[in-house]
Amino acid sequence: MEYTDDSLIEISGLAKSYGDHHVLKDLDLTLPPGIHALLGPNGAGKTTLVNILSSLIPYSVGEVRVLGLDPQRDRRKLQGLISLTGQYATVDGQLTGMENMLMMGRLFGLSAREARRRAEQLLGRFELSDSAGKRVATYSGGMRRKLDIAASLIAEPQLIFLDEPTTGLDTRSRQALWDEIRVLADAGTSILLTTQYLEEADVLADQIMVLNDGGIIASGTAPQLKERVGGATIQLHDDAGHLLEEIPTHGSASDISRHLQALSQGRSAATVTVRRPTLDEVFMELTGGSASHTAQKESAA
């Protein structure tokens, strides 16, 4: 396998089993720097893959490079370049929120002053300022989770792994995290996040990968993935909301206008909408589930 300087992650023929349970099977993946989302049903192996990439667990088959380093052989070096937020809060319960933040900042080589500045900023963003002086053992589960995320964002490592970062977060904290992710990405940090929330992948990621049955079964931008399960259609409904007709379209203004002109010479419809598949439907179709029919509608006329 050849490695290019500008690649973030390169995986070739990766397999991982727990006993006779084959979780990852001959997985190939190349990712450039950017924000990437890994989607997959429960148990697909998302955490397993993130843990291998962040050198938390070993692999035996295949080749893996993260920032050009082998997570097994170059563990120490790699861990200085990445940060990881797992599904379970890993902060130290005996320290206060602020002490945890400062410790993480210093681990990543920030000066004491910069660590405090960033800690105050992030504790504020995640509404933990009032609890910053309290021992983490007294925090609620949601507060620990927010602190864990804030701590992983304190420095600007080359790559941050966020394993289901917004699970258990309230709406405001989720928005704060999304904002922080964008700021870090603009500053040059790459992000690999796993998520169960398709909206999160859609909003944040440059590229989305769908993990199922041990391998990546689809990847691309949200529009590219939507295209895979069929493009847009023009739908005509009568006054009572019944579907009269559905016509495939490329989705371009000229194509829609051409169809509408042809239609205007025939039947009259109460409403005309352009419907695109949702990421939800794409995901369900790719992973063999049944889609929930929450269509995004764009009014065309």
Ligand SMILES: Nc1ncnc2c1ncn2[C@@H]1O[C@H](COP(=O)(O)OP(=O)(O)OP(=O)(O)O)[C@@H](O)[C@H]1O
């Ligand atoms: N240490 C372990 N020992 C044995 N089996 C494991 C271990 N860790 C994970 N597994 C199994 O491997 C499979 C993949 O688990 P993993 O946590 O990687 O999936 P996931 O896609 O992250 O799931 P979720 O969305 O539910 O978090 C699951 O069937 C899980 O039970």
